[in-house]
Amino acid sequence: MIPEIGHFALIMALVVSVVLTVLPLLGATFSNERWVALAKPAARMQLLFMLLAYGCLTYAFITFDFSVRYVASTSHSSLPLLYRISGVWGAHEGSLLLWALILSLWMGAVTVFSRSIPRVMLARVLGVMGFVAVGFLLFLLVTSNPFERLIPAPADGRSLNPLLQDPGLAIHPPMLYMGYVGFSVAFAFAVAAMLGGKLDAAWTRWVRPWTNIAWMFLTLGIALGSWWAYYELGWGGWWFWDPVENASLMPWLVGTALIHSLAVSEKRGAFKAWTVLLAVFAFSLSLLGTFLVRSGVLTSVHAFASDPGRGLFILLFLATVVGLSLTLYAFRADRFKSDVSFQLFSRETGLLLNNVILVVMTATVLLGTLYPLVLDALGVGKLSVGPPYFNSVMVPLGIPLVIVMGLGVLLRWKRDSISRLGTDLALLVIIAVGVGLLFSLLLHYDWEGYDWEGMAAIGLIMAVWIAVTTLFWVWKQKRTASVWGAALAHAGMAIMIIGISLTSLYSSEKDIRLSAGQQYQLAGYDFQFQGVKKVSDVSYDAYQGIVDISRNGQPVSHLEPQKRVYRVQTMPMTEAGIDAGLFRDLFVALGEPLEGDAWSLRVYHKPFIRWIWLGAILMAVGGILAAGDRRYRLKVEGRSHA
């Protein structure tokens, strides 16, 4: 009975979404006040139905209702409560339901924080979001109904993919979806502005906090995914340029560009058409990511169930949403022409360069992700583009981006001159180069004895450059929440750059064969293998290795890496033993049993890897701080038509 209620609620949500799309958008066009007024209550009712549907599926999971096909294929009677709740988004149908629910939550949030927004504008924004909801609900109901029954019900379920039985991964998808779907708000505002034909500073003040919050969630979601891949997949890496990872990176890059372009639109009234285009792109890339993950056109370590029929649906939907918005853009963009001018040496130029580089980066990632598909479609052959391609193109793009990042904050709006900046600029460059070099030499001579690497020195100089320019900027500014937010985000970038450069250059790893009692030395640490014992848990049996780590005779850590076999899905999983530290991680993964009591082990020494995720957290904090700036909450003088 409960699943049928959920199914019904989903159908009702679709019906309400259709109303939400059609009437307010028509009302806004033909000035029908009553239809315009429908937007807010309809959006809230849609949210209620979605909450009901989602609640019903969660209930089916918690109560082990294996007569629901989706529950039977993703849950099992041995799953603990946490994974029954997170299991709802553990496979295709449920994660789409979560996607749709989050869209409704964003719509609900827009209805609450909309006091300063004119009613017609609000009607258009909600109407556009309603249109997106119609697409996703149709997709759910037609191709991926999570409430479908399985009669007769099996005695037990097929259980959740063991990779997903992990607290980090339980919250990774909701975070990521909050980010993906969050860009739908900026997108809806962009389309609403194009429909209305007007875009002013007030518009940018409505859009900026929404964009920041979505970007914050996306940043955290990506960082969580990277952290999870690091400790759960047992490969010791933190980014693999996997198509699914790329799918989340592309909206992030464009979202970052959008945040900066919005700043120019608000402060100077320039780049308006460009800002609208970026808002459309950020959400389009989120949809494209959904398509790539859900359709199976690309193979990936994220081996989700995929199905070309579903792929075709998403592709048609993507084509409709993005095609319509870009057609609208083609006809309306010239209304957003900027009437302001700026000189070559100005902050506008800095931000323009920032935007160009970020968009080129996105295009590069898109190209690398789709390249195998292009060759395949042309019938040339099968080929995969791996990390070598991405690393060799992203680093040369990253360095100018960082230089502009530091320079941009120093420059004044509209017009600036070298002579004004002269001394400060020279001083900052000298500090950045000096301190960066000093750190790289310290790493070599004094501290860890790493080889001196030119790239490490460049990475450190870049990081210090961002740090000192940011500090200088904050010092010279009126320090509002926006300024602090931007400064934190930039500082986060500096920390992440340190993490990426040093981890990439100084990590060491070794595959070794050890018998109980033997030891191996890596990067000055002695890894002593004490043997393997069998352990069991509710859902798996495991071999657990015991490794004691010491340095110069002093004990450092005791690790227990596991090789698990989950009983229900009989799938082997590596659970690495990790000793985390601010300056280095020690990482041991248990390999295969060899003859006698010997095992193959993989040991890693990963300096500064935590800084990558620490940087991401700082960026996210910066994003939310800036979104809370007072000026976004001030009510704009009442005009009822935008």
Place this chain on the structure above:
Amino acid sequence: MLKYFVPLGAFLLLVALLAVGLKLDPREVPSPFIGKPAPAIEAVQLDAAAGTFSSTSLKGKVWLLNVWASWCGECQREHPVLTELVQGQNLTAVGLNYKDAASDANRWLAQFGNPFTSIVADPQGKVGLDWGVYGTPETFIIDQQGIIRYKHIGPMSQKAVTEKILPLLAELRNGGKP
């Protein structure tokens, strides 16, 4: 004015590409082994009493090699399709039990049925290495001259069986004429 149409044009190109991509199968990876003589197998069998398996004993026969393991969920999904193919065609099927423990493998066979004529035990994945195995399941078809004629990566679907494998088997049995 025209420049504002550029994003739309680029996007339409992308959609066309993705539409073509949907029709293709990313699992279909051409193997350098196709058309080459099958690597010889000399290895112990899963059933230790059956002694050593030698692929030379299959010379002159059309046979199938299926790489599987008890820890592989997709193999379980593939199993009914494989069983029907082998029994329906009265085909000689060799199983390659890849990186698996014998006890687990036997329990798995007892539970889901054993369609194989013989099963080679490959606990270290050495035979798999010779054959260029990416993962499980994978299926090869070898002709009378010992040449690999077909390779399927991932679980075989009923569609792959009817569209690719059955015509190939008919052709091979007909002495190479389609």
